[in-house]
Amino acid sequence: MTCPICAKDADPKYRPFCSRRCADIDLGKWLSGAYSVPAGEDEEWNEDSVPPEGKPH
Known part of the structure; x- marks a missing residue:
């Protein structure tokens, strides 16, 4: 395996x-x-959104 930063x-x-x-x-x-x-634009979420499983948060 090589280092993902410098390839050594x-x-x-x-x-x-x-x-x-x-x-x-890497941490930086x-x-x-x-x-x-x-x-994507269709993935917006806000506090008023309902989670995908249909349960209120």
């Missing part, structure tokens, strides 16, 4: 990363919002 061989101690540095870079990307899953 992964270190079992920091798996799947090669070092603490690459693990911290998650915390800054660099990684995201796009939502």
Whole structure:
């Protein structure tokens, strides 16, 4: 397995990363919002929405 940040061989101690540095870079990307899953316009939700199972929240 290679490190998803720098492509060096992964270190079992920091798996799947090669070092603490690459693990911290990845964490920083998650915390800054660099990684995201796009939502479609029809997937809007608000507090007045009813959950899919039909039960009020």
